[in-house]
Each structure stands twice: as structure tokens, then as C-alpha cells.
Amino acid sequence: MAIAIGIMAVAVRLIAIDQPYIDNWSWRQGDVAAIARNYYENGFHFAYPQIDWAGDAPGYVGTEFPILPFLAAICYKLAGVHDWVGRIQAVIFFAASLPCFFLLVREIFGELAATWALIFYSFAPLNVFAGRSFMPDVPSLSLAIIGLYFFLRWVENAEKRFFFASAIMISLSILIKLPSVLIGAPIAYVTVAAPKAFGVAPLSKNSCDGHRPPLQLLALFAAIALLPSAIWYWHAHQIAGRFYPHHFFGAGGIQIMSASWYWKIAKQITTSSLTPLLCAAAAAGFFLARSTKNAGLFQSWLGAMILFIIVVGYGNRHQWYQLPLVPIAAALAGVACAFVALKLTSRAVKIGFSVFLAGWFGWLAHNYATSFYRPVAAELRDAGLELKRTTPENSLIVAADNGDPTVFYYAQRKGWHFLEKDGIYDGNPSDSEQVITDLEILRKRGANYLVFTKNTSWWLDYYRGFAQHLAENATLMETTSGFKIYELKSVKALP
Secondary structure, eight states: OHHHHHHHHHHHHTTTTTOOSOSTTHHHHHHHHHHHHHHHHHOOOTTOOBOSOSTTSOOBOBOSOOHHHHHHHHHHHHHOSOHHHHHHHHHHHHHHHHHHHHHHHHHHHOHHHHHHHHHHHHHOHHHHHHTTSSSSHHHHHHHHHHHHHHHHHHHHHOOHHHHHHHHHHHHHHHHHOGGGGGGHHHHHHHHHTOOSSTTTSOGGGSOSOSOOSOHHHHHHHHHHHHHHHHHHHHHHHHHHHHSTTOOBTTTTOOOOOOHHHHHHHHHHIIIIITOHHHHHHHHHHHHHGGGSGGGHHHHHHHHHHHHHHHHTTTGGGSGGGGTTHHHHHHHHHHHHHHHHHHHOOOHHHHHHHHHHHHHHHHHHHHHHHHGGGOOTTHHHHHHHHHHHHHSOTTOEEEEESTTOTHHHHHHTOEEEESSEETTEEOOSOSSHHHHHHHHHHHHHTTOOEEEEETTTTTHHHHOHHHHHHHHHHEEEEEEOSSEEEEEEOOOOOOO
16 A cells, blocks of 8 residues: 555656756756756766856855756766756655655554554645755655654664764755754754663653663764764855855845744645645644654654744745645654544444545545645746747846746846846836936846746836936847836946
């Protein structure tokens, strides 16, 4: 059964695997894809990832450990530059996590709960969509789950292969996505709840008191898991400080927000991220699992995630930040489903219950997941492809794109978001004077073309002074229902 679920889960993620990066998370994928293409075109300088929206500057930025775009760039050498190359990485990492997640839940809650947990983990809307997106989140989560399972195995039998496998997987997970450090919560729980005779009996059959793993081994584990990340993120911070646009991905997210902000996140989690059914089952499972001694592994992870959402309130405006809630909720929901199934005595009723519940969840997951796939950035891609076709390769583009770099990626051109402040997207203008000033600064830095999409073309009607200025200093090259492209008149460049 678990194998069949896994095959279906992977198959679902292969649907539209060649979709361009124009879906709900286009802007984040566009940056990762740009880094990959810049590796491919500008040399494989791993420690210096480059984005496209730094205009005439190289565009080095501080990022997570960029192993995913680097691997994609290597694949481009073999298969050419295709959008599916980036997407398929998440599918592969997700598939690798499936057996470890199933075995982890089975170790604690039993096989029936693990089977249901695997269904929920595989088809939760947030995980389905993230599991085929060119982003580091699913690979990082998958490595964390694998590392957690190997850590549990090491605690059970003290085999060195599990120790080093766990430490390396956790290290890579944190390198790829820093918030994965939260996996330390369930690892700490496993450590505290270690078996009385370390390395002899399984954790699930022992009380939570008694001997712990040797402190020297725990120190070595922490060094392997954390030291590479400390080194890399220090380097990434230095890169952001040295090079324009001085950007460090994820900076500024640590900020406690208003109650209404968290209410919005909660509604999002209970609907499009997990579905109401999964949330309700997970809530029931949370209380039912209290009698299972080592349920604390998932409960401690849940507590860490709640604290993370509160403290990193502003960062959690990005829905993918809540991705670790998927395995947690899936495991607890599996407990609830197994509890109900065991209370049913009739085989026919059990089958009916299973079919109904799986079908209901599948219907909800499909309805919520499809909203993620909407081509919200299609006009940005269309504009980018037109710029690629009609402009010289060294052109610099000014894009009124709401901060989404899709135009630059598909144009294969460098440029600036519009408006911009120190290279970073600065939102909508307050008046015509602000727009004109920003445009003139960028023209003096060598900007050749200006593009509006249907989401920003209202500027031309609302800011009449700017529209007049543009008419005097640019020529309309192309206009469609989705975008407008202007060629800017040249001016004397800034020294």
C-alpha cells in the first residue's frame, strides 16, 4: 500500500512539470532559476550566486546554500535550459523522503497510522505544489525528515552509519534552508527520551528516563550539523554586504505582527495549505496521541513551528514557510484515522470509511491545490520573451513588475525593478515626481527599455505627469493586452 501511495504521489507532482515559472510563486522560482542560468552562462562560481535585477552590477546576493541551482546548471550542460530541470529536483527529494517518513511514523504510532499519515503527507495541497516548484523548501524538508529518521535509528542501535547519515542530512537541510534548524526540537526530544540502555532497545519500548547518548557524540553531531551552515551563512552575509543590491534572502522576516496577521496565516493553514479535514484530524490526533509516549517527537516539532510562526511573523507571509506543518499534521492525523478504524468492527464499514475519507481528502486537496497553479505571471513571461526577441543582448530593462523577476528571467536580460530603492523593489509610487526621478536615475545608469504589464499599466493613467514625461523621453515599441514596452531615449550616463 505504501509503495502504491508513493507512486501516485510522485505521479501527481509530474503533472505540468514543464510549466514555466508563471504560477503563484513565480517570483521566488524566478530568482532561483536566474541563479541557475547565471551559473550556466557566467561560469560555475558556486560561492557567488547572481540574480538579474541589479542592473549594470554583477548582482551577487546572499542566499541559502545554492546547491539546487548549481545542480540545475550542471544539468543544463547535458539537457539544455528547461523549466522542468529545476522542478524535477523537488520531486526527487520528495520521493526520497517518503520511505523515511512512513517508517518514522510507523516506529511511533504503528503501521495503520503511518499509512494514513503517508496519504496526508503526499497529497496535502501545499506539499503537492511545493513538491514540484524550483525552490529549496521541499528538498530541505525532505532532508530533515530523512535525518530525523536516521537519528532515531542511531539512538536505537548506536550504529555509526546512522549517526553520520543523520548528521549529514540535517546539515544539508539547514544549509539549503536555514529555518530547518527547527528540526532540532524533535531531535532534542529523541535525545532526552533516549532508551535506558543506549544502543540496545528501541526508543518506542522504553521510558523517557535513563541513559542518554554520550555527550561527546552529541557534540560531534551538532558540529557536523551546524558548523557548515554557520560558515556558509557568514559568507552569504559578507556577499550581501559587499555587492549591490546588498540583498540577503530572508532578511527582515523576524518581526512579531498583529493578531489579524496571524489570523490570516491560520486561515491559510487550515484551508489551502492543509485542508480543513487534515487540520481537524490532526487536532484530534494531537489529543489521542498523548497516550503514546514518544508522540512528543511530533508534538515538540509542532511547538517549535508555532513559535517560529509567531517570532518570524513577517517572514511567514510566504506560505511555503509553513511547509514543515505538513508532516507534523499528517502524522497526528494518521493517529486519529487509525483510532477510528480500530473502533470499527465490520470489514465493510472499515473499507467504506477509508474510501470515503481518502476521497473527501483528495477532493479537497485538488480544489485547493489547483489555485496554486494559476498562471498569474503569464504576462510577465510574455513581455520577457518579447524583449528577448526584439532587444540587443546587452540591453538593460526597467520593469514595473511588482517585484517579480519573471520578466528578466525570460528576457535573459539584466535590469531593475521599478520603482527601486538600492536595487530592491520599492512598491508603487506616491506621485509622478517620484516615478520620474527614479526613471531618470536608471536612464543615467544605462537603462534602455521600460516595460509595464497589465498589473502596472494603470500608472500611465493615474500619474499624468509621468505619462507626459514618458511620451517625451521614450518611444512605444510594443503594446498588447498584457504588456507595454517602451524604448528609452539615451541620456548622459552617470560617472
